[in-house]
Amino acid sequence: MFALVDCNNFYASCERVFNPNLQGKPVAILSNNDGCVISRSDEAKALGLPMGAPIFKWEGFCKTNNIQVFSSNYPLYGDMSSRVMKILEQFTPDVEIYSIDEAFLQFKGFHNYNFNDYATQIRSRILKWTGIPTCVGIAPTKALSKVANRIARKFPKETKGVYVIDSEEKRIKALKWIKIEDVWGIGRRLSKRLQAKGCKTAYDFTQLPDQWVRKTFSITEWKLKKDLEGNSKIILDEPQNKRAIATTRSFEYTYSDIDNIKERISTFATACAEKLRKQDSSCHMVIVMLSSDRHKKDLPQHRTSKSISLSYPTSSSLIISQCAVDAVTVIFKEGIKYKRAGVIVTGLVPTNNHQLHLFDKENPKHQPLMQSIDFLNSKYKSHKIKLGNQDLKRTWKMRQERLSPRYTTNINDIIVVR
Incomplete structure (x- = not known):
């Protein structure tokens, strides 16, 4: 079985951990140099703030709707991500860090486990130890775990943040629910080609002939199709050195x-x-x-x-x-x-x-x-020693006029309890 653990609105959640006054309020995080919106809380999404919105155009909208806007605090986000990933390693040694807020887990030899309870433990420990809310999707393959995670995120009240695809009935129901353009690994161009073929959902994609998929697309799309059918073909990526x-x-x-x-x-x-x-x-x-x-x-x-x-x-x-x-x-x-x-x-x-x-x-x-x-x-956890032609004060010169404190990586920003 595979699991996908995804942190909910990760950047906004990191800000809320150390500033509880932001709980329940709309929050938006800006890109480098305070350019455009790259992360939004659910409250900000509900108000209609779009992803990628240039802040200079949406400044008035944010003020009118009391949306709290912050510069990207990458030292804080990176450290919180590292803490989450370390917790995940306590549940299985097979962890693939997929992004700063997502990780795939593989459970080998967990035959007699109740995966719903195990996923609940994962969520609870991450929330208790870091304050970061997560959703967990578990399924027999990586692609299906992505689908399960999406269901857990879409229906938080019904699933309580956890969804397990552990039967053929659940697999088919999930694939009929998810649109083809929302399937992991299917981009905009590929989704248009599949829609032209009559594929509206992931289930429609799995009904295509294997030979046709391999001939028309590539081995990658064929592996994705088999994964969605419950036949694991996409394995955990091993850490590799970069070529550039x-x-x-x-x-x-x-x-x-x-x-x-x-x-x-x-x-x-x-x-x-x-x-x-x-x-x-x-x-x-x-x-x-x-x-x-x-x-x-x-x-x-x-x-x-x-x-x-x-x-x-x-x-x-x-x-x-x-x-x-x-x-x-x-x-x-x-x-x-x-x-x-x-x-x-x-x-x-x-x-x-x-x-x-x-x-x-x-x-x-x-x-x-x-x-x-x-x-x-x-x-000393900072670049104290530099070359003579570097700026001694800062590593990255970025416009960060709304930057929150680096609570976990800078001794001067640690919260003081009075």
């Missing part, structure tokens, strides 16, 4: 001077290097991207990128940062107001097993230096 690592961000404001852009690029490159070292990888290539604000059509536009190949693989922040800064210096144009930039490291190989270069190699002092920097930054 990217750090891209929109700037707090538009920048037209090279110095500010160099500082941002250096910070992005350093973040990529840290991620490389976490998975014991090194890169052969650094790609830098730079673009102006495409929404401001009246301004000159410039969007470009540059790649730099390295003669030897490295994970050194010093080398990767220098390469990235050199690249952005070349592609930068005077008079352009830039809004977004990014650094990608690719051509990844294991740090302890790669082809050596006959004439060129990394400075042997870099590796122990990087280990020391990573250790100190990990110990």
Whole structure:
């Protein structure tokens, strides 16, 4: 059996944990730089606040309806997510973290368990230990557990946040209820093609011939079909090292001077290097991207990128940062107001097993230096040690005018009980 555990309105729920006055009130969370709405509480949804709404257009609506609006507090959300996932590991060792607020669980050898009671225990423990409300769907396959979770979320009073598909009758009833466009793994284009074939529900999809599905679509859609039929074909994903690592961000404001852009690029490159070292990888290539604000059509536009190949693989922040800064210096144009930039490291190989270069190699002092920097930054839970061309005050410069305290990751923001 598989379970999908999904945190309800996760970002809004995290804000409510430490600010109980928000319980029962409409809450909205904004994207980077306070751009648009990326998370809403059920109360905000009921008022008609759409997902992706640009806040500058909906500011008056939010004030009129007393919707509490917050900037994204990623340190808080990331820490709360980690706590939830650690709790899930107490119920089974087979956990696949699907997103910041979702995880698949597989129950091997749980033959005599009452899964409804077990799922209720999961919900209760997460709520008691973290304050985060969840819904749990359990079924014989991953795809069906998604369907079960959707039912639990849609009918909270009837299901009490838990739904188990443990019979053929329940499976067919669930598949006839869920629309084809709401099935996990079926996107907008695929749903239109299936609807043209007469598929209105997930059940209709399972009635299509196997051979036709494989021939018309791919093995992925065939596996999804078999999963929905109750024949498990989609397995838990094993954690794998990434083949490329990217750090891209929109700037707090538009920048037209090279110095500010160099500082941002250096910070992005350093973040990529840290991620490389976490998975014991090194890169052969650094790609830098730079673009102006495409929404401001009246301004000159410039969007470009540059790649730099390295003669030897490295994970050194010093080398990767220098390469990235050199690249952005070349592609930068005077008079352009830039809004977004990014650094990608690719051509990844294991740090302890790669082809050596006959004439060129990394400075042997870099590796122990990087280990020391990573250790100190990990110990003090913030980036205290940076390169000389980075801003010493902040890692990500974002407009966050409605930011709540980082209750669990900053000692200065811990709640004081009087």
